[in-house]
Amino acid sequence: MHVTHLSLADFRSYARVEVSLEPGVTTFVGPNGQGKTNLVEAVGYLASLGSHRVSSDAPLVRMGAEHAVVRAAVRQGDRQQLVELELNPGRANRARINRSSQVKPRDVLGIVRTVLFAPEDLALVKGDPGERRRFLDELMTARSPRMAGVRSDYDRVLKQRNTLLKSAAMARRHGGRELDMSTLDVWDEHLARVGAELLAQRLELISALRPLADKAYERLAPGGGPVALEYKGPAGDGGADGVSREELYAELLGALQESRRSEIERGVTLVGPHRDDLVLKLGELPAKGYASHGESWSFALSLRLASYELLKSEGNEPVLVLDDVFAELDARRRARLAELVAPGEQVLVTAAVEEDVPEVLVGARFSVSEGEVVRVARPPSTARSLL
Structure with missing residues (x-):
C-alpha cells in the first residue's frame, strides 16, 4: 500500500x-x-x-x-x-x-x-503509562479497525461511571442521599464487558509483538538484549497467553468490586484498561529508569519496527x-x-x-x-x- x-x-x-x-x-x-x-x-x-x-x-x-x-x-x-x-x-x-x-x-x-518514527517515541520508554497504552491501542486499531468502536464504547462507559462515582463522592462528603448500588453494579458490568474485549486484544497484540521486538532490538543493538514486553493490570497481569474473554471479564469485574470503596471516596474509576501499563524490560530490569539514552532509543525503535513487521505480515x-x-x-x-x-x-x-x-x-x-x-x-x- x-x-x-x-x-x-x-x-x-x-x-x-x-x-x-x-x-x-x-x-x-x-x-x-x-x-x-x-x-x-x-x-x-x-x-x-x-x-x-x-x-x-x-x-x-x-x-x-x-x-x-x-x-x-x-x-x-x-x-x-x-x-x-x-x-x-x-x-x-x-x-x-x-x-x-x-x-x-x-x-x-x-x-x-502507517508506522511512524518520531523524536516523541522516546516517551514510549521513558514516559507515563498513557504513552504505552496509546501505542498499543493505535496499533491494535490499525490491525483491526473495528476496535475503534470498542475503544469508543469503553470511553463512553468509563465517562458515565465516573460521573456516577463523582456524584456519590459529593453526596457522601455533604451528607446527601447514598448512592443506589444497583446502578453502579450495572455500570460495573458494562465496563467489565467492554474492558475485557479491549484487554483481550491488547494481550493478543503483545504476544504477537514480543518476538518481533526482541528480533528488532538485536538488529539495532547486537548483543544488547533480550527485551521483554509484559502487561500490567488487575486483569491479565503479566500478559499471560490464552486467557479467555470471560476470564478477563470476571477478573475485571472482581477488581472493580474490590476497589469500590476507594472509588466512591475518590469519585473516579481506579481499575481497568485505562489505568494499565505495558512494562518494557531490558534483560531483567525495567527499561524505564534503568536503560541508557541510547538503549531507550533502540527499544523505542524496536517497538516501531516490530509494529511494521506485524502489519506487513498480515497482508x-x-x-x-x-x-x-x-x-x-x-x-x-x-x-x-x-x-x-x-x-x-x-x-x-x-x-x-x-x-x-x-x-x-x-x-x-x-x-x-x-x-x-x-x-x-x-x-x-x-x-x-x-x-
Whole structure:
C-alpha cells in the first residue's frame, strides 16, 4: 500500500498544497518550522484519526480558517481509493471515501496504514503509562479497525461511571442521599464487558509483538538484549497467553468490586484498561529508569519496527514515516535503522539537512520552505547509489 497523492487545505501552515508521491523513499528537506512534519502528520492522521504531536484537532487547522481538509489517493495492488477528512474543531469531523459523503470518520481507518518514527517515541520508554497504552491501542486499531468502536464504547462507559462515582463522592462528603448500588453494579458490568474485549486484544497484540521486538532490538543493538514486553493490570497481569474473554471479564469485574470503596471516596474509576501499563524490560530490569539514552532509543525503535513487521505480515504493508528521527540517533543506530527500513514499499522521511539522511535511503527529494513544497532533481554526479 502506498499514497500516490496528498492534498491539504488549511492544514497547519498550509493554505493549500498538492504533493504527488510514489513508491520507495521520499525525503522532505528544509529548515525547522517550514512544514515538513505537517506533511507526514497529515498522512498519519488519515491512518489513526489523530496526531502524534498534539491531542486535539484545533492546532491542525490553519490560523483564521474554520476547518482543514486532508485528502489522499491510496493504491493497494490494482485498487485505488480516494480518502478525505474534514477537521472541524468543536464540531463533528466529516469523511468521504471515493467522493461518497455517507461515511463516518472511523470508516476510513484501515485504508491508510502507517508506522511512524518520531523524536516523541522516546516517551514510549521513558514516559507515563498513557504513552504505552496509546501505542498499543493505535496499533491494535490499525490491525483491526473495528476496535475503534470498542475503544469508543469503553470511553463512553468509563465517562458515565465516573460521573456516577463523582456524584456519590459529593453526596457522601455533604451528607446527601447514598448512592443506589444497583446502578453502579450495572455500570460495573458494562465496563467489565467492554474492558475485557479491549484487554483481550491488547494481550493478543503483545504476544504477537514480543518476538518481533526482541528480533528488532538485536538488529539495532547486537548483543544488547533480550527485551521483554509484559502487561500490567488487575486483569491479565503479566500478559499471560490464552486467557479467555470471560476470564478477563470476571477478573475485571472482581477488581472493580474490590476497589469500590476507594472509588466512591475518590469519585473516579481506579481499575481497568485505562489505568494499565505495558512494562518494557531490558534483560531483567525495567527499561524505564534503568536503560541508557541510547538503549531507550533502540527499544523505542524496536517497538516501531516490530509494529511494521506485524502489519506487513498480515497482508497490508504500511507506509513508513521517519519524522526527523535520524538527527536524534548516533551514526551506528542511524545506519542500522536506515538499512532496515530502506526496502519498505513507501518510506517518507523528513530532515532539516540532507546530510542527516543515510545514503542508503535513495529516492525522490522535496525542498520545503515558506509553505512551498518543490521536488528537487538530483544531478547525476551527486545522485546517491546503493553500490
